[in-house]
Amino acid sequence: MQRTPNSKAQTVDDLLQAYATGERAFSGTNLTHVDLQGANLKGADLSYADLSGTNLSGANLRGADLSYAVLQRANLSDANLRGVMLIGTDLQDAILTGADFTDADYDPQGTRFPTDFDPIEAALQSDRP
Numbered sequence: 001m002q003r004t005p006n007s008k009a010q011t012v013d014d015l016l017q018a019y020a021t022g023e024r025a026f027s028g029t030n031l032t033h034v035d036l037q038g039a040n041l042k043g044a045d046l047s048y049a050d051l052s053g054t055n056l057s058g059a060n061l062r063g064a065d066l067s068y069a070v071l072q073r074a075n076l077s078d079a080n081l082r083g084v085m086l087i088g089t090d091l092q093d094a095i096l097t098g099a100d101f102t103d104a105d106y107d108p109q110g111t112r113f114p115t116d117f118d119p120i121e122a123a124l125q126s127d128r129p
Helices: 012-020
Strands: none
Touching: none
16 A cells, blocks of 8 residues: 655655654655664654665654554664554664664564564564463
8 A cells, every 4th residue: 555645754854854843744754775863753653654774873763653664774773762663664684783672562473673683582562462
């Protein structure tokens, strides 16, 4: 299902400027291979976003909705991912070293992680009983 972005963010500057003015709805945004290192996107709705290859190292994504987002080959090292929603998220080949996933929710059958990543060890919570 193709989703229309809720935001008009077409560039990193657009996204950060909209966030700074209080916008949090960025569902469906397409910002691949961009540099968002250290960005504060706490509580942002990035569901269905394509962030493939994006540098999010050290970013604050606490409480963000990353459901069905594509983060293949993204750099999330040392990112704050506490309480994020990772339902159906594609994190294949992502760099997750030092990322804090405490209390993040994921779907054990639909969320895709790098082959060497253990969601239980990383303190993620299954959305299924």
